[in-house]
Amino acid sequence: xxVLDFDYMVGLVPILLRYLPxxxxxxxxxxxxxxxxxxxxxxxxxxxxxxxxxxxxxFISFFRGTPLLVQLFLFYYGxxxxxxxxxxxxxxxxxxxxxxxxxxxxxxxxIRAAIVGVDRSQTEAALSIGMTNGQLMRRIVLPxxxxxxxxxxxxxxxxxxxxxxxxFTLGVTELMGATQKEAAGSFLYFEAFITVAVFYWVIVExxxxxxxxxxxxxxxxxxx
Amino acid sequence: MIQVANLVKRFGDATVxxxxxxxxDQGEIIVVIGPSGTGKSTLLxxxxxxxxxxxxxxxxGDLDVDVTRAxxxxxxxxxxxxxFVFQNYALFANKTALQNIVEGLIVVNRWPKAKAHARGxxxxxxxxxxxxxxxxxxxxxxxxxxxxxxxxAMAAQAEVILFDEPTSSLDPEWxxxxxxxxxxxxxxxxxxxxxxxxMGFARDVADRVVFMEGGRIVEQGPPSQLFNAPRDxxxxxxxxxxxxxxxxxxxx
Numbered sequence: 005x006x007v008l009d010f011d012y013m014v015g016l017v018p019i020l021l022r023y024l025p026x027x028x029x030x031x032x033x034x035x036x037x038x039x040x041x042x043x044x045x046x047x048x049x050x051x052x053x054x055x056x057x058x059x060x061x062x063f064i065s066f067f068r069g070t071p072l073l074v075q076l077f078l079f080y081y082g083x084x085x086x087x088x089x090x091x092x093x094x095x096x097x098x099x100x101x102x103x104x105x106x107x108x109x110x111x112x113x114x115i116r117a118a119i120v121g122v123d124r125s126q127t128e129a130a131l132s133i134g135m136t137n138g139q140l141m142r143r144i145v146l147p148x149x150x151x152x153x154x155x156x157x158x159x160x161x162x163x164x165x166x167x168x169x170x171x172f173t174l175g176v177t178e179l180m181g182a183t184q185k186e187a188a189g190s191f192l193y194f195e196a197f198i199t200v201a202v203f204y205w206v207i208v209e210x211x212x213x214x215x216x217x218x219x220x221x222x223x224x225x226x227x228x
Numbered sequence: 229m230i231q232v233a234n235l236v237k238r239f240g241d242a243t244v245x246x247x248x249x250x251x252x253d254q255g256e257i258i259v260v261i262g263p264s265g266t267g268k269s270t271l272l273x274x275x276x277x278x279x280x281x282x283x284x285x286x287x288x289g290d291l292d293v294d295v296t297r298a299x300x301x302x303x304x305x306x307x308x309x310x311x312f313v314f315q316n317y318a319l320f321a322n323k324t325a326l327q328n329i330v331e332g333l334i335v336v337n338r339w340p341k342a343k344a345h346a347r348g349x350x351x352x353x354x355x356x357x358x359x360x361x362x363x364x365x366x367x368x369x370x371x372x373x374x375x376x377x378x379x380x381a382m383a384a385q386a387e388v389i390l391f392d393e394p395t396s397s398l399d400p401e402w403x404x405x406x407x408x409x410x411x412x413x414x415x416x417x418x419x420x421x422x423x424x425x426x427m428g429f430a431r432d433v434a435d436r437v438v439f440m441e442g443g444r445i446v447e448q449g450p451p452s453q454l455f456n457a458p459r460d461x462x463x464x465x466x467x468x469x470x471x472x473x474x475x476x477x478x479x480x
Contacts, residue, residue, distance in 0.1 A: 139336075
């Protein structure tokens with residue numbers, strides 16, 4: 005085995021940095037949309053709204069039960085064949101859509117568990133002082149559920165950042181797509197992929213650091 | 229003036245409250261005693277609709293409703309005319325002592341924050357926790373938590389404070405401070421309906437003691453009469469058992 009070509013790896017860094025914003029943007033958009041959707045699904049599940057509850061269960065079952073890659077191909081290659089208005093769908097949109105639906109299915113369940121986990125007696129206390137259900141949710145239940153849900157939600161966010169690399173299979177040139185192109189040109193596959201691996205690793209570690217700080221803040225009320 | 233008439237509550241086939249009639253005058257302190265599982269807590273929980281009663285008429289000040297027809301607005305109105313002290317304190321874990329006390333004033337009564345906090349600090353002084361304003365429940369002792377729970381109820385300025393076994397979850401060392409605060413409220417003629425096993429408190433503080441068994445009020449009267457000359461054999465039987473267990477308050 006020959007020695008690693010470090011100069012090539014260093015030279016690759018500024019090239020890959022140009023594609024970092026797209027990777028981060030897809031992850032951020034996917035996470036924001038997935039959070040909104042997951043909260044909605046979780047509330048439907050907690051309240052057990054008839055009709056919607058069944059639809060939600062089916063949604064969660066499908067998007068948890070099939071591979072993300074299959075879902076992405078379905079949105080990008082499959083749907084435009086049956087839904088005319090989707091012919092214009094581009095790889096980035098399809099990726100964000102796939103990430104949103106896929107991860108919302110997982111996140112809905114952990115948000116639901118966090119809501120259900122808030123001590124029932126506090127709910128009664130809030131009702132006893134005359135709060136409405138909305139006030140109870142906003143002021144008492146959701147802030148406490150957030151604290152419980154944050155570690156798992158951050159885990160999904162980390163997973164989602166890495167899952168954006170699948171966009172390259174839809175022809176999107178993001179971090180992974182750019183690396184693939186560079187490697188194909190130079191034949192230095194090991195150097196190229198170890199460099200991009202470090203990219204993802206660093207992003208995730210930065211995020212983990214943010215997570216620790218956030219959790220410390222959220223736990224302030226629970227220190228004895 | 230608080231009045232319940234023919235209050236009925238069933239859980240499945242079990243009738244937990246079997247036609248309760250009770251009137252409470254303003255400033256009156258009523259203690260409800262009786263064996264476990266006789267519906268004492270359920271009675272309190274029906275007064276503010278934490279449990280939905282199956283029949284009965286409820287009067288709280290100017291609110292007068294048939295409980296089976298109570299609308300959402302009636303239920304909110306009933307809850308705003310009552311305050312509840314829970315056996316397990318049930319403080320909002322994400323809020324400080326002061327925030328627990330003022331939460332209802334700000335969110336429910338829509339008081340400006342400054343005014344609510346001024347009142348909150350006044351209540352903290354009265355419950356003896358001025359220095360714990362910014363402490364979270366997790367860092368407070370059981371007795372301190374329950375005093376905050378009572379402070380939260382005081383803030384509501386309700387027609388009546390309902391106490392559901394307020395000392396039953398406390399380690400023995402904290403019981404006295406909570407009872408002392410309740411006595412202080414009683415001395416200020418705060419209307420109170422108290423479910424408790426603290427016979428000493430009932431004897432010393434209550435204007436009227438109500439003995440419940442099997443979902444019904446068996447006997448009621450001033451503590452001197454109920455403790456010294458109970459009329460019903462079930463009352464005598466119950467008192468003999470609990471007073472044997474709490475010898476300190478045998479008549480001297």
